[in-house]
Amino acid sequence: MTAATPASQSPAAPAAAGRREFPFEKRHFEFIARMLHQLAGIALAPHKVEMVxxxxxxxxxxxxxxxxxxxxxxxxxxxxxxxxxxxVNALTTNLTSFFRESHHFDYLAKTVVPDIRARHGGESSHPRLRLWSAGCSSGQEPYTIAMVLAAAFGPELRRWDAKILATDIDTHMIDTARRGVYPAEVAASIPGPLRDRFTRRLREDGEAKIVVEEDLKRLITFKPLNLLEHWPMKGPFDAIFCRNVLIYFDRAGRTQVIENFARLLEPGGCLFLGHSESLYGVSNRFRQTGPTIYRRLP
Structure with a gap:
């Protein structure tokens, strides 16, 4: 998820009904804003009336x-x-792509994976590995995580109990993500060797598409989840990606979500946020180790 484009007019401004197909009054905006906050924790700023x-x-x-x-x-x-x-889908922009904010995935491959190997690699014949894509939108983020893990671990990944949880409040996005079928042009952001290994081309409804290979899909479980409601998962997670989601919550909502992430992360586990997000003034349970990359303190 990323921030919806703001508009300049406030709810108290003239309705400009002559230019509108449907009358839209201040009470409509306030009702929708209140319901969106109550049910999804998303805070709609007053200046977004025209966008709404x-x-x-x-x-x-x-x-x-x-x-x-x-x-x-x-x-x-x-x-x-x-x-x-x-x-929720209408009022948020589900802008996502494979390998978006690529420095996160470099850090995952070069720092997080070696740390996980060092901590858990010798524990048993099937050491445990858990990652979570919270706010996965249409699925490119968890599939990117899966590609990075498969490439970084290589054949060794088969002996790991490796699972990626991918959640989003929008059930329609979850359905899209679960299918793993995308317009062919979005594959341009996937490095060539990984694209050749983990996707294949097809034609659907006369259009060129790519589909994610089944071996990669098997690493991921897609589930609907409202981050401000009960979380059924118990953890612990080695890393959590929650990028461009916190920007929709008010301060109380952000604090609640981050504290729950801290509870479910392994000590030293990584939290990846979006490029405009920060934990400054939100939590003292983490230390920053890179641009929008945080480690949970012991």
């Missing part, structure tokens, strides 16, 4: 709803839970 309108107007057309009163009523209804995923 433009993205949800498309949703009203898809649902054949007459106005925002009807949409707010849907969110409050028994079927509203099914709409929350669409709401």
């Amino acid at each position: 309108y433009s993205r949800l107007a498309r949703r009203l057309r898809e649902l054949n709803l007459a106005d925002f009163d009807a949409y707010c009523a849907l969110l409050e209804s028994e079927d509203g839970g099914n709409e929350i995923g669409f709401l």
Whole structure:
């Protein structure tokens, strides 16, 4: 996830109804903002009123709803839970790519993997390895993690009990990620040897696509999860990627999530954040070891 593009108009500004397909009043914005915060922990700044309108107007057309009163009523209804995923997806930009912020994956391969080998490699015939992609969007991040692990460990990975958990609040993104099928052009960011090894080309609906190989998919479990609700996993994790997710939470939400990450990470385990995120003033459970890379303190 990455930040949605802000707009300049506030909810108190004139509605400019003549230019709008649907009337959109301050009470609509405040209701949607309140519900999004209550159910997903996402804080909508007041200046994002035009962004909210433009993205949800498309949703009203898809649902054949007459106005925002009807949409707010849907969110409050028994079927509203099914709409929350669409709401989150509409109001956040699921911008992701393979090997995005590549310095994180260099650090994973050159520093984290050797540390894991040193700590756990001699423990048993099947030493345990756990990583988590929290806010995995359409799946490129966990597949990138899997490629890095498979390349760094080589054939040795077969003797490890290695699993990657990938979660997102949006069930539609989880479905996309689980399929592992993407437009062919997104493969350009994958290093050639890894692209040749872990993906194959196909045509789907007349378009060139790539699909992730099954051996890589088997390393990953995709699950829907709201980071501000109960976490069923027990850990511990060797590393957690949570990039461009915390920017959507208020301070209390960020603190809650980071404290839970600290609880589930191994001492010395790594937390990777997005390029505009920081733990400054949020937690003293970590030390920074690189750009948006943190280690959990003992």
